[in-house]
Amino acid sequence: AQTVTQSQPEMSVQEAETVTLSCTYDTSESDYYLFWYKQPPSRQMILVIRQEAYKQQNATENRFSVNFQKAAKSFSLKISDSQLGDAAMYFCAPTASGTYKYIFGTGTRLKVLA
Amino acid sequence: EAQVTQNPRYLITVTGKKLTVTCSQNMNHEYMSWYRQDPGLGLRQIYYSMNVEVTDKGDVPEGYKVSRKEKRNFPLILESPSPNQTSLYFCASSFQYRSNEKLFFGSGTQLSVL
Numbered sequence: 639a640q641t642v643t644q645s646q647p648e649m650s651v652q653e654a655e656t657v658t659l660s661c662t663y664d665t666s667e668s669d670y671y672l673f674w675y676k677q678p679p680s681r682q683m684i685l686v687i688r689q690e691a692y693k694q695q696n697a698t699e700n701r702f703s704v705n706f707q708k709a710a711k712s713f714s715l716k717i718s719d720s721q722l723g724d725a726a727m728y729f730c731a732p733t734a735s736g737t738y739k740y741i742f743g744t745g746t747r748l749k750v751l752a
Numbered sequence: 753e754a755q756v757t758q759n760p761r762y763l764i765t766v767t768g769k770k771l772t773v774t775c776s777q778n779m780n781h782e783y784m785s786w787y788r789q790d791p792g793l794g795l796r797q798i799y800y801s802m803n804v805e806v807t808d809k810g811d812v813p814e815g816y817k818v819s820r821k822e823k824r825n826f827p828l829i830l831e832s833p834s835p836n837q838t839s840l841y842f843c844a845s846s847f848q849y850r851s852n853e854k855l856f857f858g859s860g861t862q863l864s865v866l
Binding site for chain 2: 644647671673675680681682683685688690729738739740741742743744745
């Protein structure tokens with residue numbers, strides 16, 4: 639079975655600072671992708687970043703980057719130069735090709751302090 | 753505009769009164785799915801559909817029904833709602849299920865069962 643753990647229910651960061659949200663997962667699949675989704679107060683789910691498990695290079699999207707440690711099954715999200723608009727719930731979601739299911743973590747609520 | 757349309761956005765009902773939450777996508781996506789979001793539990797998959805007339809259970813299917821008679825529509829049916837089904841529900845779709853496909857989400861339905 640595939641599982642995912644986000645061990646930080648809530649985090650805070652000062653505006654313009656950097657914060658890292660952690661995610662660990664467990665899967666027996668060899669072909670999988672890892673996603674981070676953001677859910678602002680509007681409730682809309684927004685894709686933040688995506689990482690292919692077969693790629694060693696960490697994905698980057700502007701101020702968002704991941705630290706993917708395949709052997710440790712860790713997929714953390716780093717947000718640089720945090721902005722007030724980054725305040726949201728963040729969900730980690732590994733997906734494996736063989737299960738036809740998307741599994742989400744329990745989420746980390748990020749607060750950005752002005 | 754490419755979107756997943758989910759209705760209603762808010763719904764209050766009473767125990768035992770059948771209800772349907774509608775979901776429609778205009779992107780010709782094959783894969784559609786339903787999730788419920790509860791505090792501390794993240795998003796959990798209720799049902800998913802690989803294509804027309806093909807549906808399967810997710811992790812929490814008890815008390816729910818779905819149908820996929822047309823490619824664009826994937827309604828969620830609660831035949832006899834109970835208070836433990838009070839939750840935030842999301843419909844989502846993707847072109848196909850592959851592990852690299854991101855999900856497009858509806859705007860959510862906040863359901864309260866009294």
